Amino acid sequence: MSMNKVYVIGYGLTKFGELYNHGPSSLAAQALTEAIANSQIDKNQIQAAYFGSLVSSSNSQPSIGTACIRNCNLKIPITRIEAGNASGAAAFYQSYLGILSGVYDCTAVVGVEKLSDYVKSGIIERILGSTIDYQWEFEMGATLTSLYAILTKAHMKEFGTTLEQLSSVPVKNHKNGIHNPQAQFRREIPLENFLKAKRIADPIGRFDPATYCDGAAALILASSNYVKENSDILTQVPILGSSQASDSVALHHRDSLTTIASSVKAAKEAFSKAKLSPKDINFAEVHDSYPIGEILAIEDLGFFTKGEGGKATQEGLTELNAQISINPSGGLKSRGDPFGATGIAQIVEIIEQMKGITGKRQVSESNYGLTQNVLGTGVVSYVNIFGKDEVKK
């Protein structure tokens, strides 16, 4: 086992939303430029870049990653990493492995998505068909939303989770997102709006899912050697544990519908690497693309007993600076979900919280933060644990 340690030393994030005035490569370049700037390193020390994106590819939107690197006046290999709507988290993970391998001392990760046009044209569900079992689910008429409806119903049936409990998730996340200037939706939405909304795939209501939007995020990673040799770096957030794990693609092949086994496994591995337990974590950014996603996450990650996630959320235990701050950024629900950027944006939030620069959404304790990103209904999960910024304040 390699003895390298990997640090986040730079971070950048664009505004998320309907960004019709910006192309994907310029959004990506904007996030990467910001990350390079606040890392304060010479950009020519970056040796390789990883580009996370689901739809910014080949025939529709060619070579966005390459164009981003060129726009930043860099001449480094950029490798596109695609793992459906978890492409950002996957790109981060491969970048982390690149440094852990000892081959690279400094890498960049950038993720972008331009989804607003796809939402308007209605082909977004087809694109998301690539995140579920195409043959046995999508082609049989299932969509990501309808499969999440099944997961929601199973949890309601097995644990008595209520609509009120489920709706408490987006209510809380919108409350947090008000204070996030990069978030797409910065307004509170009252509980009753969620409850009385039209059902789009019962029990999922119209306002429950996160929105597919536009945006980019970027990080600069470095090895412990690099950080040692450049000790004046302003941001030095160590990655204490990082893991990916998987389960069957199709729901009908899973052992349980009330747990995301890939998240349980990834979390177990990440906690083991970090030598920490769930109770050590002060705050977490988790995959709340549907309300049940956050409920499953806070249970599967070990923050609450299985079946108690809905109750805990309704009781306010996951609110900002309660028992554990879940999605202080506003989560995917309030910030918006540009797939390739999302997993990276979660990490940017961890970094900014640890640096104490998040204003009114600042968590009071930020020693340990965690991110969890899910591909589709849980075929792959990514879990990362970060420690307190090692720069002396």
Next chain:
Amino acid sequence: MSMNKVYVIGYGLTKFGELYNHGPSSLAAQALTEAIANSQIDKNQIQAAYFGSLVSSSNSQPSIGTACIRNCNLKIPITRIEAGNASGAAAFYQSYLGILSGVYDCTAVVGVEKLSDYVKSGIIERILGSTIDYQWEFEMGATLTSLYAILTKAHMKEFGTTLEQLSSVPVKNHKNGIHNPQAQFRREIPLENFLKAKRIADPIGRFDPATYCDGAAALILASSNYVKENSDILTQVPILGSSQASDSVALHHRDSLTTIASSVKAAKEAFSKAKLSPKDINFAEVHDSYPIGEILAIEDLGFFTKGEGGKATQEGLTELNAQISINPSGGLKSRGDPFGATGIAQIVEIIEQMKGITGKRQVSESNYGLTQNVLGTGVVSYVNIFGKDEVKK
């Protein structure tokens, strides 16, 4: 620097060509199944998979990698790696880094492409637009072929390279490919056919480019620990050096048009890691998608002096078992070029040559083999050096 060593322990390759009866996920599963079978390992020991493909993605051909893993009855994370027409080489490289990191002991790499339909529909040049500078080359009317024409002309002008010398490349490769049962075109093509062919982008003739076709290839990689603990593994080919390097995307930003700087750099790094020099290499699979590609490769990799590649080829120095056997498989020209599979198929050829199972195209000395794969006109190059199979014969 990590002290891990990485081995290839399994290899699989489908027939390349117009495979209208096979879907991309079944082709990928076929190659991966073969690789698992000849590795003779328990497939459940594979911890992660890397999937190389340019067009087998999102909205057009969703989740091929995931479907391949499911078809092979595996439950492991699969990450799609896209690097244009070098996606196969890029997937191999990330898989190699995954083991080098110490996180994985056994990984799978699978690459696939189904291009025949795109060729018929005529949008292949648009897809390949993603491999060149989209804004400054493709949208200005340049195609990959027209840019290779510029590279060809520059070499002819600077070094007096002739059409006869250039055409000697495909003539030789078709001669080798006759003995490759997986190759798309298994027939000799006489020199005069290349010379008198219609020019499609002067000086590139109609029969000069490799064909975009269908096919899949797969490899199983393992750490030295894994190989030590499973010493009865039948294939143990060490990766002595592996590197990716890059240059500007657009030709007009390059320092020279008669050298692929990314190949020079990747080769230098790979030779340095392997502690070898070009004269140690017995045979190589290089990127001969256009004749000039192979000429540039054999010069940039250090096998021949810059400017002498055309002459050396015409004199037969790169024929099977001459000074150095270049493209004993038949190369991209005779085998066909399904992008995501190509870089992996090159490595399969190295393994099969080292195992001495390639029949009439067998190289007599196979101590050291090299592969070189190029993205677009050279924005990124991948170079890998392999040592003799460590299994006692």
